[in-house]
Amino acid sequence: MKNYLIRRILQMIPLAIGVALVTFIILNMVGDPFAQYALNPRIKPEDIARMRHAWGFDLPIHLRFFKWFWSMMTGNWGVSIFSGGRPVGELVKNALGWTLKFSVLSFIFAFIIAVPIGIYSAIRQYSLLDYVFTGFAFFGMSMPTFWFAFILLMIFGVKLGWLPIGGVMTPGMETAPFLVRMLDQAKYFLLPVVVLSLFSMGSWMRYARSSMLEVIRQDYVRTARAKGLSERIVIYKHALRNALIPIITLLGLALPGLISGAMITETVFGIPGMGRLTLNAMLNNDYPLAMVVLLLQSYLLILGNLFADILYAVVDPRIKYT
Amino acid sequence: MAISREAEGELTTYKAESYWQIVYRRLKKHKLAIISLVLLIIIILACLVGPFFVKYHYNDMESFDPDNPLVGEYKPPSRLHPFGTDELGRDTLSRVLYGGRISLFVGFASVFSALILGVFVGALAGYYGGIADTLLMRFTDIMFSIPVLPLLVVLASVIPGGGVWKIVLVITIFGWMTDARIVRGVYLSLKEQEFAEAARAIGASNARIIWRHLLPNTMAPIIVSATLGVGGNIIYEAALSYLGFGIMPPTPSWGNMLQNAQSAMFNAPWLIWFPGIAIFLTVLAFNFLGDGLRDALDPRLKI
Numbered sequence: 001m002k003n004y005l006i007r008r009i010l011q012m013i014p015l016a017i018g019v020a021l022v023t024f025i026i027l028n029m030v031g032d033p034f035a036q037y038a039l040n041p042r043i044k045p046e047d048i049a050r051m052r053h054a055w056g057f058d059l060p061i062h063l064r065f066f067k068w069f070w071s072m073m074t075g076n077w078g079v080s081i082f083s084g085g086r087p088v089g090e091l092v093k094n095a096l097g098w099t100l101k102f103s104v105l106s107f108i109f110a111f112i113i114a115v116p117i118g119i120y121s122a123i124r125q126y127s128l129l130d131y132v133f134t135g136f137a138f139f140g141m142s143m144p145t146f147w148f149a150f151i152l153l154m155i156f157g158v159k160l161g162w163l164p165i166g167g168v169m170t171p172g173m174e175t176a177p178f179l180v181r182m183l184d185q186a187k188y189f190l191l192p193v194v195v196l197s198l199f200s201m202g203s204w205m206r207y208a209r210s211s212m213l214e215v216i217r218q219d220y221v222r223t224a225r226a227k228g229l230s231e232r233i234v235i236y237k238h239a240l241r242n243a244l245i246p247i248i249t250l251l252g253l254a255l256p257g258l259i260s261g262a263m264i265t266e267t268v269f270g271i272p273g274m275g276r277l278t279l280n281a282m283l284n285n286d287y288p289l290a291m292v293v294l295l296l297q298s299y300l301l302i303l304g305n306l307f308a309d310i311l312y313a314v315v316d317p318r319i320k321y322t
Numbered sequence: 323m324a325i326s327r328e329a330e331g332e333l334t335t336y337k338a339e340s341y342w343q344i345v346y347r348r349l350k351k352h353k354l355a356i357i358s359l360v361l362l363i364i365i366i367l368a369c370l371v372g373p374f375f376v377k378y379h380y381n382d383m384e385s386f387d388p389d390n391p392l393v394g395e396y397k398p399p400s401r402l403h404p405f406g407t408d409e410l411g412r413d414t415l416s417r418v419l420y421g422g423r424i425s426l427f428v429g430f431a432s433v434f435s436a437l438i439l440g441v442f443v444g445a446l447a448g449y450y451g452g453i454a455d456t457l458l459m460r461f462t463d464i465m466f467s468i469p470v471l472p473l474l475v476v477l478a479s480v481i482p483g484g485g486v487w488k489i490v491l492v493i494t495i496f497g498w499m500t501d502a503r504i505v506r507g508v509y510l511s512l513k514e515q516e517f518a519e520a521a522r523a524i525g526a527s528n529a530r531i532i533w534r535h536l537l538p539n540t541m542a543p544i545i546v547s548a549t550l551g552v553g554g555n556i557i558y559e560a561a562l563s564y565l566g567f568g569i570m571p572p573t574p575s576w577g578n579m580l581q582n583a584q585s586a587m588f589n590a591p592w593l594i595w596f597p598g599i600a601i602f603l604t605v606l607a608f609n610f611l612g613d614g615l616r617d618a619l620d621p622r623l624k625i
Binding site: 014015018019022023026027029030031138139141142143144145146147150151153154157158165260263264267268278279282283290293294297298301302 | 460463464469479560564584591595598601602609613
């Protein structure tokens with residue numbers, strides 16, 4: 001296990017550098033972010049040159065990559081070009097605060113609904129409810145998120161007028177008493193959380209279902225039945241615990257999604273989270289910010305995969321990594 | 323001794339089914355997959371043939387009357403315009419049908435080109451192994467670790483033009499990795515087997531073994547991934563279009579018809595419903611069909 005861990009971590013290093021390089025190359029294709037300043041006659045060329053120097057744009061591209069990668073690794077994330085010169089770290093911190101609220105809520109919501117339903121569908125395979133839940137899962141996986149968000153907004157926001165049609169809180173609520181503020185937030189959170197959890201709910205349902213089906217077919221489950229254990233004990237003690245093993249690894253795989261935010265959903269609902277930050281950084285060619293958020297997301301994905309593998313080995317004693 | 327007629331009849335009933343007959347028979351049992359297949363055929367036919375039968379061209383505006391320019395805009399569904407009209411007074415039905423051609427084309431074409439790239443990478447990595455495998459698969463890992471949607475947006479804004487091919491290209495760049503991994507896995511497990519060995523022994527070239535002997539074995543997982551991929555790519559196109567980087571207007575696609583839909587929410591909900599339902603039904607059908615095909619093609623199941 002220890003050797004496996006060390007090997008995996010060592011393998012992550014070239015992967016991390018490769019990801020940084022590819023991201024850097026793609027973002028460089030966008031071109032010089034300072035070119036748009038040159039169009040403004042009121043900005044002097046020497047000022048532009050000074051800015052280019054400040055952000056390291058006067059260096060050759062390979063030197064710029066190493067310089068940037070080094071400062072990224074040492075935690076010196078620099079300053080955003082277009083957000084009034086605010087530090088990238090601060091922008092990320094603010095956005096992350098919002099994204100985490102939404103993503104953690106929808107993760108919990110999706111998880112506690114999807115997993116029991118998936119398990120139930122497997123136990124009662126081909127029953128009417130199994131078909132209903134399967135239909136629901138496919139419904140969730142096939143729905144374009146932003147369209148689903150439109151529909152919900154149209155019904156609950158415009159037609160019925162029960163819920164706000166975007167934003168994160170009613171203006172002036174920051175100073176309200178805690179309970180009032182929470183109730184206000186709940187109204188804004190309901191639709192985005194439903195939209196965010198729909199897709200993962202569908203795929204986790206399917207995942208839990210197939211994982212349970214796999215286990216139910218195993219010999220030891222037949223043995224448990226054959227030696228006369230009650231169906232309840234067979235399902236909940238022998239089958240379920242083994243079926244949960246692959247589901248637990250989902251926790252690792254869901255990790256990057258919690259933090260990277262959802263570009264589309266955040267855009268529809270006007271949530272100032274990581275997804276919006278990423279999108280705006282891309283659109284404005286705000287290159288220091290874009291690089292940091294993209295790399296953050298990539299590295300969380302890599303770490304999430306590692307985490308999932310480790311989790312798998314920890315909870316399943318049959319797996320021996322050498 | 324001559325074989326009697328009955329015995330002959332007996333023999334024909336035991337005629338071995340071909341692989342694809344077995345697959346078809348198993349797929350038929352999956353009712354939702356069959357319904358989806360029929361639905362998809364209807365949708366594709368409607369998009370191909372439909373534009374010839376609707377009354378309005380997708381870019382015709384309802385009113386050219388300069389004194390009363392607003393007369394044809396935002397008309398709710400009526401007999402004249404079954405799906406209503408949009409902000410420029412264009413017939414939504416015609417645009418949904420024509421946009422379907424574009425969206426379906428993007429879906430199929432990007433799956434196809436990603437497939438070619440993925441099969442190529444996967445086959446080379448799996449067959450040759452060693453340093454080629456390491457390099458190609460590390461590159462695949464890198465591409466897998468990059469957040470797709472933000473970089474799709476960047477690429478779509480970098481590559482000039484707003485045409486269909488650009489979107490296909492952009493989706494292809496981030497769409498080939500799954501296929502590459504599938505193909506590599508199959509090649510790794512098959513290249514040392516007897517039939518590959520035999521082909522090598524009778525002097526078949528590497529290229530021939532790669533493309534003629536091993537490639538057909540990747541068919542089953544590839545078909546499933548491609549079927550699911552078409553639906554996924556239609557959603558990608560819609561998402562890109564929603565963010566403003568998809569197919570450029572005035573050419574309609576299901577995605578870019580929804581681009582301005584958020585403002586239509588209050589006064590023209592039909593502009594949201596119809597293109598969205600078209601996307602949803604198509605993607606749903608591809609997902610059901612892909613699921614049915616996965617079961618039908620699964621070699622572990624009993625024939």
